[in-house]
Amino acid sequence: MQELIAQVINGLSLGSIYVLLVTGFNLLLLVAMIIHFSYPQVVVFSMYITWLVLRVTGNNLPLGVIAGVASSVLINLLSAPLFQKVMAKREQVDINSTMVLSMGIGMIITDVLSHSFNGGLAIAFPDNLAGDTAIVRVGLISIVSGQIWSLAVGIVSVALFFLLLYRTRPGRAFRAIAEDPNGARLVGIPILRTGLYSYALTGVLGGIIAVLLSMLLGAAYPGLGEQVAHKVLAVSIIAGLGNLAGGLVVGLFLGILEAIVQGYVSGSWSNAIAFVIMLVVILVKPKGLFGTKL
Amino acid sequence: MPLPLYYFLSITAVNILLSWALYLPYRVAHLHFITVANMAISGYSAAWLVMSLHVPFGWALLAGFALGALVGWIVALFIGDAPTFAVVIVGFTFIFIVRTVIENLPAVGATMGIFGLPNIGGNPETHRWVIMAILAGMLLLTGFFLHRFDHSRLGRAASAVFVDKDLAASLGVNIKGLGMLVQTVSCTIAGGTGVLYGFIYKSFHLDFFTFALVGIAMTIIFVGGYATPWGTVVLAPILYGVPLLFPPAIQEWRIVIYGGVLVIVLVLKPEGFITRRFVATMESFLSGSRKKRNILTKEEL
Numbered sequence: 001m002q003e004l005i006a007q008v009i010n011g012l013s014l015g016s017i018y019v020l021l022v023t024g025f026n027l028l029l030l031v032a033m034i035i036h037f038s039y040p041q042v043v044v045f046s047m048y049i050t051w052l053v054l055r056v057t058g059n060n061l062p063l064g065v066i067a068g069v070a071s072s073v074l075i076n077l078l079s080a081p082l083f084q085k086v087m088a089k090r091e092q093v094d095i096n097s098t099m100v101l102s103m104g105i106g107m108i109i110t111d112v113l114s115h116s117f118n119g120g121l122a123i124a125f126p127d128n129l130a131g132d133t134a135i136v137r138v139g140l141i142s143i144v145s146g147q148i149w150s151l152a153v154g155i156v157s158v159a160l161f162f163l164l165l166y167r168t169r170p171g172r173a174f175r176a177i178a179e180d181p182n183g184a185r186l187v188g189i190p191i192l193r194t195g196l197y198s199y200a201l202t203g204v205l206g207g208i209i210a211v212l213l214s215m216l217l218g219a220a221y222p223g224l225g226e227q228v229a230h231k232v233l234a235v236s237i238i239a240g241l242g243n244l245a246g247g248l249v250v251g252l253f254l255g256i257l258e259a260i261v262q263g264y265v266s267g268s269w270s271n272a273i274a275f276v277i278m279l280v281v282i283l284v285k286p287k288g289l290f291g292t293k294l
Numbered sequence: 295m296p297l298p299l300y301y302f303l304s305i306t307a308v309n310i311l312l313s314w315a316l317y318l319p320y321r322v323a324h325l326h327f328i329t330v331a332n333m334a335i336s337g338y339s340a341a342w343l344v345m346s347l348h349v350p351f352g353w354a355l356l357a358g359f360a361l362g363a364l365v366g367w368i369v370a371l372f373i374g375d376a377p378t379f380a381v382v383i384v385g386f387t388f389i390f391i392v393r394t395v396i397e398n399l400p401a402v403g404a405t406m407g408i409f410g411l412p413n414i415g416g417n418p419e420t421h422r423w424v425i426m427a428i429l430a431g432m433l434l435l436t437g438f439f440l441h442r443f444d445h446s447r448l449g450r451a452a453s454a455v456f457v458d459k460d461l462a463a464s465l466g467v468n469i470k471g472l473g474m475l476v477q478t479v480s481c482t483i484a485g486g487t488g489v490l491y492g493f494i495y496k497s498f499h500l501d502f503f504t505f506a507l508v509g510i511a512m513t514i515i516f517v518g519g520y521a522t523p524w525g526t527v528v529l530a531p532i533l534y535g536v537p538l539l540f541p542p543a544i545q546e547w548r549i550v551i552y553g554g555v556l557v558i559v560l561v562l563k564p565e566g567f568i569t570r571r572f573v574a575t576m577e578s579f580l581s582g583s584r585k586k587r588n589i590l591t592k593e594e595l
Binding site for chain 1: 372373378509547552561
């Protein structure tokens with residue numbers, strides 16, 4: 001029972017990160033109208049930048065966090081014109097071509113990470129970020145500071161993000177474009193500018209996720225982005241593409257499921273089991289459990 | 295046959311076949327990456343049949359085709375008419391699951407892979423010629439099939455589905471049936487290609503079936519031109535061959551180069567280099583007849 005509770009706490013930390021990732025992914029889908037498949041790869045790139053800055057500055061945490069967030073915002077803003085150009089060429093929104101473009105960007109990021117950082121080997125974050133010392137230990141349950149921080153910051157970030165979406169003017173503009181782009185344009189919402197805001201906002205979110213993932217996992221490797229990207233797209237599809245509330249439920253569920261499986265199944269099988277469950281749900285309900293918002 | 299030439303020709307042929315296996319479902323806007331997983335399933339199964347049960351290579355190759363078709367058909371039952379992004383994620387998830395299963399299966403060498411596959415025909419030289427002959431035969435057959443498909447009612451139906459699924463459905467196109475057909479044929483091609491891919495090197499390793507392979511095939515299709523099979527034929531040898539001319543330090547970055555080329559082409563020329571209009575012009579030029587009317591893609595209209 002103690003082990004189960006420990007895994008559920010671990011799963012909530014992981015799940016809150018999935019929720020943030022899926023929310024960022026869905027925001028880009030709904031407002032910028034792109035499937036940014038490589039968004040998690042951007043996040044992993046930010047993790048590497050954070051690691052690099054920490055190393056160069058002798059583990060200066062604020063600088064590392066700022067660098068991680070800035071790099072994520074920068075990549076998102078730099079890629080925005082590419083996506084806009086592809087959509088303009090097609091003279092209409094074409095989600096599939098933006099997905100292929102995003103995969104191309106992901107290929108570049110993953111390969112750059114595997115050549116340019118730490119000789120392609122996995123990177124480990126310092127203890128002042130990852131915090132691998134147990135601060136609560138009850139029987140088998142051992143909770144490290146990284147888990148608590150990532151869970152707390154994850155929950156606060158999700159709450160703030162949903163508050164922004166549902167209780168502020170920019171949030172209403174985002175949702176208006178998501179519901180009806182033409183209607184939003186008619187009532188004076190600047191579509192292009194709001195779209196760019198969504199790139200910047202998801203960039204900030206990506207940076208925060210990068211720091212949280214660094215705290216939770218304590219390490220990263222070039223292929224991490226691909227693996228997370230598949231999970232994020234799978235969670236989005238299972239929840240229903242663009243369904244923010246659905247993403248919240250399924251993201252948390254996946255995190256808990258994965259943590260529980262990891263607790264009871266050894267080695268690489270744990271990830272595969274999560275993937276099999278996701279695959280079965282997608283095969284049976286390819287349009288999602290909660291309905292798509294597209 | 296010199297070894298470098300053998301590898302260049304055989305791997306180019308594999309790249310063309312893999313890209314064609316992706317091209318066919320993309321005719322109905324399905325990015326069917328399960329083909330890479332199918333290459334692994336069929337390849338490893340054939341290798342196991344040859345090494346453990348001493349099944350002759352010919353039968354193992356046929357089994358590879360059959361297994362590819364079976365897996366493709368079963369999956370297509372569920373996602374024959376699914377949206378593109380669902381098909382994409384099913385493909386990626388399948389690759390991940392297959393890789394995990396293989397790396398945990400001692401019967402197929404787990405993380406070490408399968409080495410020392412026998413020479414077909416007894417000696418290395420005959421082996422190379424046999425592999426080249428089979429690959430050439432597969433290229434001709436698949437190319438002929440794709441040509442006939444593109445010029446058939448089914449091909450026109452696929453073009454209609456690509457442009458507007460709802461319109462195609464209202465015109466009476468059986469979207470699920472068509473999706474299942476192209477997905478199953480695609481997986482059949484991938485199954486056979488997977489077997490040959492490993493037998494080229496006389497070994498199978500998980501590194502052969504990575505997400506980078508998906509990236510290579512995607513670059514070939516979208517840079518070459520996704521609306522005709524000819525783009526693949528032109529681009530596959532260039533994309534594989536040109537980096538070989540560069541120093542090893544640059545060759546290491548070939549995936550970054552592929553990704554860069556893919557992004558640039560998608561932004562500047564999203565229909566790719568070899569378009570249907572180009573092929574139609576070439577056909578009319580070569581036959582000396584007037585230009586035929588063709589169904590064009592959205593970018594070409």
